[in-house]
Amino acid sequence: xxxxxxxxxxxxxxxxxxxxxxxxxxxxxxxxxxxxxxxxxxxxxxxxxxxxxxxxxxxxxxxxxxxxxxxxxxxxxxxxxxxxxxxxxxxxxxxxxxxxxxxxxxxxxxxxxxxxxxxxxxxxxxxxxxxxxxxxxxxxxxxxxxxxxxxxxxxxxxxxxxxxxxxxxxxxxxxxxxxxxxxxxxxxxxxxxxxxxxxxxxxxxxxxxxxxxxxxxxxxxxxxxxxxxxxxxxxxxxxxxxxxxxxxxxxxxxxxxxxxxxxxxxxxxxxxxxxxxxxxxxxxxxxxxxxxxxxxxxxxxxxxxxxxxxxxxxxxxxxxxxxxxxxxxxxxxxxxxxxxxxxxxxxxxxxxxxxxxxxxxxxxxxxxxxxxxxxxxxxxxxxxxxxxxxxxxxxxxxxxxxxxxxxx
Amino acid sequence: xxxxxxxxxxxxxxxxxxxxxxxxxxxxxxxxxxxxxxxxxxxxxxxxxxxxxxxxxxxxxxxxxxxxxxxxxxxxxxxxxxxxxxxxxxxxxxxxxxxxxxxxxxxxxxxxxxxxxxxxxxxxxxxxxxxxxxxxxxxxxxxxxxxxxxxxxxxxxxxxxxxxxxxxxxxxxxxxxxxxxxxxxxxxxxxxxxxxxxxxxxxxxxxxxxxxxxxxxxxxxxxxxxxxxxxxxxxxxxxxxxxxxxxxxxxxxxxxxxxxxxxxxxxxxxxxxxxxxxxxxxxxxxxxxxxx
Numbered sequence: 099x100x101x102x103x104x105x106x107x108x109x110x111x112x113x114x115x116x117x118x119x120x121x122x123x124x125x126x127x128x129x130x131x132x133x134x135x136x137x138x139x140x141x142x143x144x145x146x147x148x149x150x151x152x153x154x155x156x157x158x159x160x161x162x163x164x165x166x167x168x169x170x171x172x173x174x175x176x177x178x179x180x181x182x183x184x185x186x187x188x189x190x191x192x193x194x195x196x197x198x199x200x201x202x203x204x205x206x207x208x209x210x211x212x213x214x215x216x217x218x219x220x221x222x223x224x225x226x227x228x229x230x231x232x233x234x235x236x237x238x239x240x241x242x243x244x245x246x247x248x249x250x251x252x253x254x255x256x257x258x259x260x261x262x263x264x265x266x267x268x269x270x271x272x273x274x275x276x277x278x279x280x281x282x283x284x285x286x287x288x289x290x291x292x293x294x295x296x297x298x299x300x301x302x303x304x305x306x307x308x309x310x311x312x313x314x315x316x317x318x319x320x321x322x323x324x325x326x327x328x329x330x331x332x333x334x335x336x337x338x339x340x341x342x343x344x345x346x347x348x349x350x351x352x353x354x355x356x357x358x359x360x361x362x363x364x365x366x367x368x369x370x371x372x373x374x375x376x377x378x379x380x381x382x383x384x385x386x387x388x389x390x391x392x393x394x395x396x397x398x399x400x401x402x403x404x405x406x407x408x409x410x411x412x413x414x415x416x417x418x419x420x421x422x423x424x425x426x427x428x429x430x431x432x433x434x435x436x437x438x439x440x441x442x443x444x445x446x447x448x449x450x451x452x453x454x455x456x457x458x459x460x461x462x463x464x465x466x467x468x469x470x471x472x473x474x475x476x477x478x479x480x481x482x483x484x485x486x487x488x489x490x491x492x493x494x495x496x497x498x499x500x501x502x503x504x505x506x
Numbered sequence: 507x508x509x510x511x512x513x514x515x516x517x518x519x520x521x522x523x524x525x526x527x528x529x530x531x532x533x534x535x536x537x538x539x540x541x542x543x544x545x546x547x548x549x550x551x552x553x554x555x556x557x558x559x560x561x562x563x564x565x566x567x568x569x570x571x572x573x574x575x576x577x578x579x580x581x582x583x584x585x586x587x588x589x590x591x592x593x594x595x596x597x598x599x600x601x602x603x604x605x606x607x608x609x610x611x612x613x614x615x616x617x618x619x620x621x622x623x624x625x626x627x628x629x630x631x632x633x634x635x636x637x638x639x640x641x642x643x644x645x646x647x648x649x650x651x652x653x654x655x656x657x658x659x660x661x662x663x664x665x666x667x668x669x670x671x672x673x674x675x676x677x678x679x680x681x682x683x684x685x686x687x688x689x690x691x692x693x694x695x696x697x698x699x700x701x702x703x704x705x706x707x708x709x710x711x712x713x714x715x716x717x718x719x720x721x722x723x724x725x726x727x728x729x730x731x732x733x734x735x736x737x738x739x740x741x742x743x744x745x746x747x748x749x750x751x752x753x754x755x756x757x758x759x760x761x762x763x764x765x766x767x768x769x770x771x772x773x774x775x776x777x778x779x780x781x782x783x784x785x786x787x788x789x790x791x792x793x794x795x796x797x798x
Contacts, residue, residue, distance in 0.1 A: 148621055149621045149622060151621065193615065193727075194727065196621070196622070196725065196727065302772055328770060328771055329770065329771060329772045330771040330772065331771070331772055333771070333774075334717075334721050334723075334728075334731075334732075335720070335721045336771075337763070338762065338763040338765075338766035338767055338771070339766050339771050341767065342766065342767055360622070360723070362622075362624070362723070363721065363722070363723055366627075366722055370648065370650070371648075387621065390624060391622060391624045391723060392624070393624055393626065393627065393722075394627070395627075
């Protein structure tokens with residue numbers, strides 16, 4: 099009894115580390131059963147509460163679709179050879195915060211890491227959340243593929259390696275291009291729209307601030323003058339900030355941040371003082387929730403995001419879109435297809451390793467080399483970033499995000 | 507606006523020395539009632555939604571509905587959660603108030619869902635100096651702002667006069683000074699307290715509508731931050747002091763706006779609360795002290 103209590107304590111203290119060690123033991127379960135079917139598990143962690151919900155639900159659908167196409171039913175129980183792959187969707191947002199929450203993400207990460215069946219982690223949606231779970235997954239040796247993180251900090255910045263990948267080799271991958279490209283195309287597009295004086299606003303989160311930094315760094319090259327920079331966390335209204343933006347003589351406003359932090363209100367306030375001002379955001383605001391909150395003031399708001407706009411899907415993506423609509427009866431949001439792609443990479447990696455956690459990270463890397471999927475032909479580079487760079491610019495017209503131009 | 511919510515806090519505190527934590531959430535429900543009423547008139551944030559109903563009518567009905575709803579609800583809360591605890595130690599009603607706050611937040615969440623709700627634009631938002639007088643200045647005077655001030659200030663003046671001049675106002679002041687003595691001279695204490703809650707609730711209801719019209723959005727957990735700010739304003743001005751609550755509200759708003767302009771948006775809360783701490787260190791009773 100004494101010893102068992104101690105063991106439990108060790109699991110709680112050592113958390114993922116111990117869980118990682120345990121995973122070796124699971125092999126025994128399979129061995130004991132002889133040829134008995136093995137069961138492994140994939141978790142996803144996305145903010146399913148709050149304004150992001152409309153978007154993230156379609157990402158979960160995309161993941162479930164991949165599972166179902168591999169013999170699963172209702173998004174779980176895919177059959178890869180004799181291996182059964184279970185899938186569980188976790189919510190990393192809390193009702194109190196209405197947005198992703200660091201404590202919740204840590205809890206999700208630990209839950210996945212402690213589960214000896216876990217072989218893969220799909221997530222996160224927000225870059226700030228990835229910062230929490232990457233080290234947890236790294237210690238446990240679980241590969242992580244994000245359908246949505248774009249912050250450069252996570253992969254490109256080598257000085258952060260010890261923070262994220264301290265315990266070993268890189269285990270983090272993403273199927274979406276990072277903000278080094280998004281910030282650059284944003285700056286170029288802003289210049290093309292003839293807004294030479296730009297005021298940059300960010301939501302003070304890892305993703306928003308990082309993106310705004312990249313935009314700012316590329317502004318001069320694109321021929322823009324930055325007339326101001328402000329970190330504005332979520333607020334009831336931005337009237338004071340808007341006055342400041344107007345006083346600075348800005349012709350355009352670039353927003354680095356997510357819909358949860360009330361950019362819709364910022365747009366409304368801005369339009370009130372300057373109806374003609376150009377407002378551009380990125381993938382963080384490119385969702386239907388944003389349009390709903392902005393109402394009529396949202397007309398003409400610009401946004402960039404990696405990949406192709408849903409209404410411009412062609413070829414294999416159009417086929418995918420049709421399958422999605424048939425299955426779920428509604429349109430997917432832009433990230434859904436990335437969820438699908440990430441899940442497929444993970445499933446193929448499970449096939450590669452026969453469901454052994456130990457080889458999963460390498461397997462994901464291997465599968466993600468010259469991968470021919472629904473996002474085209476691409477590869478993960480040494481940092482875990484995708485070789486895809488295509489970005490799309492969209493604009494709100496008639497209460498909808500409408501394709502405007504391909505950006506590069 | 508902060509001042510209106512602050513008034514609700516201060517009224518209740520002044521009379522029964524209870525910090526009504528549920529007040530901010532009552533205000534949140536006020537915004538929801540307004541939104542529902544306005545929606546029933548066909549106004550919505552959905553693109554292309556239109557209606558022939560004059561906006562003024564919708565606003566007036568929403569105001570009445572919100573004020574009545576919040577007033578009645580606040581009386582009910584007092585009856586259910588606080589009255590029985592009136593002679594209990596002070597901590598008991600305080601905890602009961604926090605519990606009430608949770609209940610209201612959850613009602614709000616079930617009612618409208620967890621995401622932020624957009625409010626339709628009912629009052630035109632144009633810059634009077636720019637659009638009416640044709641002046642191109644950096645100073646802006648938005649119609650919306652004037653509208654808010656136009657509702658809030660008469661409400662506050664009305665409340666002050668009400669407490670100073672009317673019989674029930676006098677009774678309220680008497681109860682605040684000495685509850686037992688007031689009972690001895692024939693004032694129905696329960697009734698007066700109920701009335702205070704009614705008045706506080708009505709102000710929260712009005713503030714709810716104004717908030718919705720001004721900020722054009724609301725969310726179920728709005729009450730916490732709004733309540734905190736209002737409570738701060740009430741303490742700043744001297745809790746229990748009606749004029750103080752108004753002053754506190756204006757001072758807070760002013761500090762916030764100036765901070766955004768000259769220091770940076772992310773410092774707003776820091777500076778606001780620093781000022782509060784500094785003032786409380788030197789004037790523990792608030793700017794105007796506690797009087798009724």
